[in-house]
Amino acid sequence: MLAIIFASARGWIVLNLGIAAATVYHATAGLLLILTIYGFVKSRGRGNSDLAWLKVLMGLNLLLGIINIAGDLALGLPFDIGGFYLYLAPYIVYLFLGMPTRYLNLAVTVITLAVSYSVCDNFYETSRGPEGFLNVYKYNKILRPNTFEALSHTGRIYRASGYTGSYHDSAEILGMAAAFFFLRFIIRRKIIDLGLSAVAMISMTMTQSAANIVVAIATIAIFTGYSLLTARKWKTIVCIMLAMVFIGCVYARFSDIMSIFTKRVGSEGDWSGMVNGLDPQTLFQSIPFFLLGHATAFSSGIIDVESAFMKTLYQLGILHTVIISWMMLYPLQRFFKVRSFCPDALPSAAAVLFGFMSLIHYGSVFRETNIFLFFTFYAICLMKIRNGVRLKEEKMGRARSS
Numbered sequence: 001m002l003a004i005i006f007a008s009a010r011g012w013i014v015l016n017l018g019i020a021a022a023t024v025y026h027a028t029a030g031l032l033l034i035l036t037i038y039g040f041v042k043s044r045g046r047g048n049s050d051l052a053w054l055k056v057l058m059g060l061n062l063l064l065g066i067i068n069i070a071g072d073l074a075l076g077l078p079f080d081i082g083g084f085y086l087y088l089a090p091y092i093v094y095l096f097l098g099m100p101t102r103y104l105n106l107a108v109t110v111i112t113l114a115v116s117y118s119v120c121d122n123f124y125e126t127s128r129g130p131e132g133f134l135n136v137y138k139y140n141k142i143l144r145p146n147t148f149e150a151l152s153h154t155g156r157i158y159r160a161s162g163y164t165g166s167y168h169d170s171a172e173i174l175g176m177a178a179a180f181f182f183l184r185f186i187i188r189r190k191i192i193d194l195g196l197s198a199v200a201m202i203s204m205t206m207t208q209s210a211a212n213i214v215v216a217i218a219t220i221a222i223f224t225g226y227s228l229l230t231a232r233k234w235k236t237i238v239c240i241m242l243a244m245v246f247i248g249c250v251y252a253r254f255s256d257i258m259s260i261f262t263k264r265v266g267s268e269g270d271w272s273g274m275v276n277g278l279d280p281q282t283l284f285q286s287i288p289f290f291l292l293g294h295a296t297a298f299s300s301g302i303i304d305v306e307s308a309f310m311k312t313l314y315q316l317g318i319l320h321t322v323i324i325s326w327m328m329l330y331p332l333q334r335f336f337k338v339r340s341f342c343p344d345a346l347p348s349a350a351a352v353l354f355g356f357m358s359l360i361h362y363g364s365v366f367r368e369t370n371i372f373l374f375f376t377f378y379a380i381c382l383m384k385i386r387n388g389v390r391l392k393e394e395k396m397g398r399a400r401s402s
Helices: 002-008 010-017 021-043 046-074 082-087 089-096 101-127 130-143 167-188 191-207 210-231 234-253 255-265 280-285 287-292 308-316 318-328 330-337 343-360 368-401
Strands: none
Touching (some): 002 010, 002 021, 002 101, 002 368, 010 021, 010 101, 010 130, 021 089, 021 368, 046 089, 046 368, 082 089, 089 368, 101 130, 101 167, 101 368, 167 191, 167 343, 167 368, 191 210, 210 234, 210 343, 287 308, 308 318, 318 330, 330 343
16 A cells, blocks of 8 residues: 555655655566566466456567567667556556455545645745745655656646656546545435545646646536436435535636646647547558557657657557557446445546546556556546445345345
């Protein structure tokens, strides 16, 4: 659990303990690699028979990943560490499946509060004037000494990145958390969940990551509508109405901050970069990469898009992309098969869907700070489904015996 918290909030260590960023990042990556390998070993056990198809998908993803890396090396290209997170990290799910969900929920809560605090702190500092701006500049320089150049902004409002050092990475974390806690409020009807969702959503607005904010709103709307249609209980309706009133009050109270989002969604947002250059001629020329991948490896210069899904499609090919997509959405497939008796899986299923849908823009879900949090929600969803199935079978067994 601590390893997952460190992965998402590792910037706290860099900023507060005076340890070099490279040292912290490499140590965190090494620790997570060990845990992932342990998860791979656990996946070979016989206690996961109900997840047989997931094992197949992960195995195919790993095999095709090895082939992809071998192709890169054959072309004289250096090994990309990002491949580790894409091909091997999913196996950490098997490690999480052996943990009580309350520990995973605690990790999610700590990460949400930590990243939200750091984003709000950055936002407040830059609003104080030159001194605060300089503090945040130094803050980001410490977190990303080799890559940070300048703070991004919309008009006079600077974007806040927090402990991750990236606007998009922080927004990815907060988007998953906002969807998770909002739907958990609908299911459990505890005001603390609504508060955590509001904190995550407001903080995500401060990152000005418009695509992630839109995806978060869409995810929450889809699952809220689904819960309303399936539950049809007055308590659920009251909770949804309460949530809507609460959101309206928050928007009215923080209207200045919320207006930043509308600017990013509007003409000031760089939406064209998501599909830049994808005209019919370019698409025709890129058919070989669509089928086999390695658009970047061959230095084609054809594909120049911000959409992580499109990049994955042209770098890995259609077959591998389908397998990765199927693997990422596997908990939702399981959920909708047994949804009638595992409503507790709804919040984590919403977080998983947000993580996948966020691929329409930057692929932050595949970053070290985010991928293990994504698979935390992934494991929570599978455990809730497993528990729902077990309770249903026990109830049916008692009914037959009586």
